[in-house]
Amino acid sequence: MPLSDSRYALLVIDMINDFEFSTGKELYPFALEAGKQISILKEKLKAKNIPIIYVNDNYGKWQSDFRHLVSHCVEQPVLGQPIAKMMCPNKEDYFILKPQFSGFFATPLDLLLTHLKVDTLILTGVTGNMCVLFTANDAYMREYKLIIPSDCIASETVDINDQSLQTMKKVLKADIRPSTELFK
Amino acid sequence: MPLSDSRYALLVIDMINDFEFSTGKELYPFALEAGKQISILKEKLKAKNIPIIYVNDNYGKWQSDFRHLVSHCVEQPVLGQPIAKMMCPNKEDYFILKPQFSGFFATPLDLLLTHLKVDTLILTGVTGNMCVLFTANDAYMREYKLIIPSDCIASETVDINDQSLQTMKKVLKADIRPSTELFK
Amino acid sequence: MPLSDSRYALLVIDMINDFEFSTGKELYPFALEAGKQISILKEKLKAKNIPIIYVNDNYGKWQSDFRHLVSHCVEQPVLGQPIAKMMCPNKEDYFILKPQFSGFFATPLDLLLTHLKVDTLILTGVTGNMCVLFTANDAYMREYKLIIPSDCIASETVDINDQSLQTMKKVLKADIRPSTELFK
Amino acid sequence: MPLSDSRYALLVIDMINDFEFSTGKELYPFALEAGKQISILKEKLKAKNIPIIYVNDNYGKWQSDFRHLVSHCVEQPVLGQPIAKMMCPNKEDYFILKPQFSGFFATPLDLLLTHLKVDTLILTGVTGNMCVLFTANDAYMREYKLIIPSDCIASETVDINDQSLQTMKKVLKADIRPSTELFK
Numbered sequence: 001m002p003l004s005d006s007r008y009a010l011l012v013i014d015m016i017n018d019f020e021f022s023t024g025k026e027l028y029p030f031a032l033e034a035g036k037q038i039s040i041l042k043e044k045l046k047a048k049n050i051p052i053i054y055v056n057d058n059y060g061k062w063q064s065d066f067r068h069l070v071s072h073c074v075e076q077p078v079l080g081q082p083i084a085k086m087m088c089p090n091k092e093d094y095f096i097l098k099p100q101f102s103g104f105f106a107t108p109l110d111l112l113l114t115h116l117k118v119d120t121l122i123l124t125g126v127t128g129n130m131c132v133l134f135t136a137n138d139a140y141m142r143e144y145k146l147i148i149p150s151d152c153i154a155s156e157t158v159d160i161n162d163q164s165l166q167t168m169k170k171v172l173k174a175d176i177r178p179s180t181e182l183f184k
Numbered sequence: 185m186p187l188s189d190s191r192y193a194l195l196v197i198d199m200i201n202d203f204e205f206s207t208g209k210e211l212y213p214f215a216l217e218a219g220k221q222i223s224i225l226k227e228k229l230k231a232k233n234i235p236i237i238y239v240n241d242n243y244g245k246w247q248s249d250f251r252h253l254v255s256h257c258v259e260q261p262v263l264g265q266p267i268a269k270m271m272c273p274n275k276e277d278y279f280i281l282k283p284q285f286s287g288f289f290a291t292p293l294d295l296l297l298t299h300l301k302v303d304t305l306i307l308t309g310v311t312g313n314m315c316v317l318f319t320a321n322d323a324y325m326r327e328y329k330l331i332i333p334s335d336c337i338a339s340e341t342v343d344i345n346d347q348s349l350q351t352m353k354k355v356l357k358a359d360i361r362p363s364t365e366l367f368k
Numbered sequence: 369m370p371l372s373d374s375r376y377a378l379l380v381i382d383m384i385n386d387f388e389f390s391t392g393k394e395l396y397p398f399a400l401e402a403g404k405q406i407s408i409l410k411e412k413l414k415a416k417n418i419p420i421i422y423v424n425d426n427y428g429k430w431q432s433d434f435r436h437l438v439s440h441c442v443e444q445p446v447l448g449q450p451i452a453k454m455m456c457p458n459k460e461d462y463f464i465l466k467p468q469f470s471g472f473f474a475t476p477l478d479l480l481l482t483h484l485k486v487d488t489l490i491l492t493g494v495t496g497n498m499c500v501l502f503t504a505n506d507a508y509m510r511e512y513k514l515i516i517p518s519d520c521i522a523s524e525t526v527d528i529n530d531q532s533l534q535t536m537k538k539v540l541k542a543d544i545r546p547s548t549e550l551f552k
Numbered sequence: 553m554p555l556s557d558s559r560y561a562l563l564v565i566d567m568i569n570d571f572e573f574s575t576g577k578e579l580y581p582f583a584l585e586a587g588k589q590i591s592i593l594k595e596k597l598k599a600k601n602i603p604i605i606y607v608n609d610n611y612g613k614w615q616s617d618f619r620h621l622v623s624h625c626v627e628q629p630v631l632g633q634p635i636a637k638m639m640c641p642n643k644e645d646y647f648i649l650k651p652q653f654s655g656f657f658a659t660p661l662d663l664l665l666t667h668l669k670v671d672t673l674i675l676t677g678v679t680g681n682m683c684v685l686f687t688a689n690d691a692y693m694r695e696y697k698l699i700i701p702s703d704c705i706a707s708e709t710v711d712i713n714d715q716s717l718q719t720m721k722k723v724l725k726a727d728i729r730p731s732t733e734l735f736k
Contacts, residue, residue, distance in 0.1 A: 058292075065249040099292045100509040106292040108242075108283045130539065134505055141468040141502070163531075171498065284693040314723065318693070321686055325652040347715070355682065421614075426660075433617040462614045467660045474660040476651045480614050 006120035006145065008050045009113060012038060013103065013125030013132055015087055016056055016070055018078035023156055028079055030154035030161070031126050035083045037151045038124045041179045042087065048183070051116050054089050055109065055125070055135065058097040066095040101134035110142060120145040122182075123174075124152035128164040140172040149179035190304035190329065192234045193297060196222060197287065197309030197316055199271055200240055200254055202262035207340055212263055214338035214345070215310050219267045221335045222308045225363045226271065232367070235300050238273050239293065239309070239319065242281040250279040285318035294326060304329040306366075307358075308336035312348040324356040333363035374488040374513065376418045377481060380406060381471065381493030381500055383455055384424055384438055386446035391524055396447055398522035398529070399494050403451045405519045406492045409547045410455065416551070419484050422457050423477065423493070423503065426465040434463040469502035478510060488513040490550075491542075492520035496532040508540040517547035558672035558697065560602045561665060564590060565655065565677030565684055567639055568608055568622055570630035575708055580631055582706035582713070583678050587635045589703045590676045593731045594639065600735070603668050606641050607661065607677070607687065610649035618647045653686035662694060672697040674734075675726075676704035680716040692724040701731035 015035055019028050042052055056066060066089075073084035089095065096109045103109050113121075121144045123132055132153050136146055148168050155161035168174040175182075199219055203212050226236055240250060257268035273279065280293045287293050297305075305328045307316055316337050320330055332352050339345035352358040359366075383403055387396050410420055424434060434457075441452035457463065464477045471477050481489075489512045491500055500521050504514055516536055523529035536542040543550075567587055571580050594604055608618060625636035641647065648661045655661050665673075673696045675684055684705050688698055700720050707713035720726040727734075 065251050067249050067251070097292075099295055101505075102509060105509050106295045108290040111283055111290045129535070134509070137469075137502055137505060141470060141473050167497070285689075286693060289693050313719070318689055321653075321689060325654060325657050325686070351681070433619050435617050435619070464614060467663055474663045476610075476614065476649075476658040479651055479658045 007117050008045070008120050008122055008147075009116060009118040010042060010045050010050060010052045010122045011055050011103065011124065011135065012042070012052065012087065013055045013123065013135060014057055014127075015125045016054060016066075016073050016084050016089070017080045017126070018073050018076070019080035019083075020078055024079055026156045027126060027154065030156075030158075031080075032083055034124065034126070034152050034154040035087055037149070037179050039087050041122075041124070041149065041152060041182075044183050045122070050122075051118070052089070052093045053109075053112070054093060054095040055103040055131075056095060056097055057131075058099055066097060098131075101131045102138045103131070103135040104138035104142065105134075113144070118144070120147060122147045122149070124149065126154045128153040128155035128161040130155075133164050133168065136168050136172055136174065146172055146174035147182065148174045148176050149182060150176045151178040151180070191301050192229070192304050192306055192331075193300060193302040194226060194229050194234060194236045194306045195239050195287065195308065195319065196226070196236065196271065197239045197307065197319060198241055198311075199309050200238060200250075200257050200268050200273070201264045201310070202257050202260070203264035203267075204262055208263055210340045211310060211338065214340075214342075215264075216267055218308065218310070218336050218338040219270055221333070221363050223271050225306075225308070225333065225336060225367075228367050229306070234306075235302070236273070236277045237293075237296070238277060238279040239287040239315075240279060240281055241315075242283055250281055282315075285315045286322045287315070287319040288322035288326065289318075297328070302328070304331060306331045306333070308333065310338050312337040312339035312345040314339075317348050317352065320352050320356055320358065330356055330358035331366065332358045332360050333366060334360045335362040335364070375484070375486050376413070376488050376490055376515075377484060377486040378410060378413050378418060378420050378490045379423050379471065379492065379503065380410070380420065380455065381423045381491065381503060382425055382495075383493050384422060384434075384441050384452050384457070385448045385494070386441050386444070387448035387451075388446055392447055394524045395494060395522065398524075398526075399448075400451055402492065402494070402520050402522040403455055405517070405547050407455050409490075409492070409517065409520060409551075412551050413490070418490075419486070420457070420461045421477075421480070422461060422463040423471040423499075424463060424465055425499075426467055434465060466499075469499045470506045471499070471503040472506035472510070473502075481512070486512070488515060490515045490517070492517065494522050496521040496523035496529040498523075501532050501536065504536050504540055504542065514540055514542035515550065516542045516544050517550060518544045519546040519548070559668070559670050560597070560672050560674055560699075561668060561670040562594060562597050562602060562604045562674045563607050563655065563676065563687065564594070564604065564639065565607045565675065565687060566609055566679075567677045568606060568618075568625050568636050568641070569632045569678070570625050570628070571632035571635075572630055576631055578708045579678060579706065582708075582710075583632075584635055586676065586678070586704050586706040587638055589701070589731050591639050593674075593676070593701065593704060593734075596735050597674070602674075603670070604641070604645045605661075605664070606645060606647040607655040607683075608647060608649055609683075610651055618649055650683075653683045654690045655683070655687040656690035656694070657686075665696070670696070672699060674699045674701070676701065678706050680705040680707035680713040682707075685716050685720065688720050688724055688726065698724055698726035699734065700726045700728050701734060702728045703730040703732070 169176045353360045537544045717728050721728045
């Protein structure tokens with residue numbers, strides 16, 4: 001596959017999440033399925049030394065850390081606990097706290113990617129029509145190439161997810177093949 | 185004093201710091217003096233419910249948290265330990281990790297200040313001609329009013345510190361009266 | 369209507385345009401219809417002293433001016449000439465040249481809106497699923513309220529336009545009533 | 553000289569200027585001297601196909617163009633007319649309108665430099681302790697290397713100019729040799 005000249009980073013968006021919000025129950029089963037695929041993909045990419053970046057909501061607060069959010073989701077009996085346990089970040093993983101939908105808005109993400117010499121982003125996580133899409137849009141305007149594996153993003157409904165994938169394929173020229181077909 | 189219509193925030197810049205860098209020894213005694221004044225000022229401002237924001241270098245990394253930096257400086261026998269112990273952040277304090285000299289560059293600081301409805305920044309910390317000055321410049325361009333108490337910033341030499349204060353007074357119209365004359 | 373406490377600005381996106389690009393022919397008739405409605409809306413808003421901001425592509429160049437683009441479209445026999453003539457900017461109108469889809473990306477638009485004390489944007493122009501949508505997304509993250517009159521935006525097909533309007537209504541909470549129902 | 557692996561751009565800051573402001577008279581003679589050197593340097597760099605970027609204040613307006621500013625300064629009997637005539641931009645030159653001191657703040661300058669594949673900026677213009685310094689600071693944080701020829705910047709007094717040059721040499725590691733020693 002023609003991915004060989006790129007420098008990649010895997011972005012895992014809003015998966016470390018208690019899912020304790022109004023539409024969390026609808027989203028959760030889809031997120032769990034995506035989470036399983038992301039976990040497999042993450043291991044494959046780690047073996048190739050591709051950096052993993054957790055991009056997470058700071059919930060309008062600047063008083064708590066990402067590590068606290070991880071503890072909250074892993075140790076408390078929240079809806080998102082199984083996902084958080086499954087894809088718990090490692091010491092060498094990066095994280096970005098975002099105050100808004102897009103991982104690029106008012107964060108050092110672009111700077112981090114420049115330092116890592118990344119030109120192609122592999123976007124995964126939730127939700128396909130909100131934080132993933134907004135991050136993808138901003139990435140496209142900053143001229144990153146996009147891989148958004150169709151089995152690694154989730155939204156509240158299958159239709160919304162599919163529509164968002166089609167939009168990202170068409171408008172942002174994203175490669176949306178499932179993760180099983182990538183990095184073989 | 186004519187400060188009554190403003191909404192303030194206290195920024196404490198790079199004081200949670202191990203000072204284990206080449207010029208740390210020169211800077212440390214001045215930083216310690218400034219730290220004592222900042223601590224007194226911080227208590228005065230806390231009593232008025234003015235938010236405290238720690239603005240700290242992330243040392244080019246996005247893999248560790250501010251709370252880890254605090255632990256490192258408070259618990260390890262580093263040069264900066266006494267200062268870190270003296271001005272250890274509280275639970276309700278905010279923090280911003282900055283990848284560069286200015287607290288505004290590639291961070292959510294401006295967004296946080298907007299949410300807190302702040303229009304006047306009280307800048308303190310180290311060093312007067314680097315991170316404090318760069319943060320002050322960026323604050324000025326974003327139309328924040330500036331209070332930079334002369335006894336609450338430190339640089340490697342008294343001359344450099346004084347020159348920087350005069351620049352911030354002249355170019356940025358900063359109020360540079362010592363903290364003892366403020367918020368009485 | 370409950371719009372009375374807001375400060376508005378009308379954004380006219382990419383309508384001063386020669387339409388001499390590959391899909392310009394498909395887009396043109398829809399743009400012309402939208403242009404007629406935008407022109408009527410513009411007069412209504414001007415009578416209320418609401419600022420008009422032309423947001424236009426700089427086509428990757430930083431060597432020519434907006435006024436040159438206006439001349440090019442008004443004076444040359446280009447496909448977009450009738451629209452450019454119909455909605456030619458006035459002296460007191462503002463303009464922003466954008467290097468990317470979003471009017472906010474790498475431009476002073478946010479700063480201009482802050483100076484004008486605007487909290488609600490009326491978005492119009494082309495295309496509904498590209499520059500209008502990207503600008504709307506960025507506006508939403510900056511906490512502007514959005515009015516996107518359904519008869520004042522255009523895309524290459526009616527379906528794409530409708531889908532984009534529904535997305536902006538749902539995700540960005542935009543008011544998408546037609547312009548004829550607004551500012552009566 | 554070890555400049556050969558870099559891609560340069562010459563920035564000419566605020567020289568297209570009517571100088572009709574309170575301290576314009578003090579600044580003007582220094583600016584005229586600097587302008588002569590910048591003009592010579594500009595020709596030398598143009599011969600090497602190095603891009604020239606005029607960075608100019610938009611005076612808080614987004615209603616007039618750079619070309620109008622050029623006309624205003626070249627055709628009206630303003631104090632800055634001789635400088636504007638001497639260093640009038642050519643068709644192929646770039647320009648950036650800045651709403652604040654720094655050429656990077658709320659402008660597409662960084663994007664333009666990325667497109668031009670520039671890694672080293674040659675900063676010239678006025679004033680040494682305001683727009684030149686603020687632009688230099690922002691350039692340094694974005695990791696551009698800096699050449700700031702001492703004879704090509706001007707401030708209201710020689711002392712202020714020298715102090716600013718020394719600061720940029722020390723803090724920003726700028727090469728401040730006079731233009732006569734560069735690009736031989």
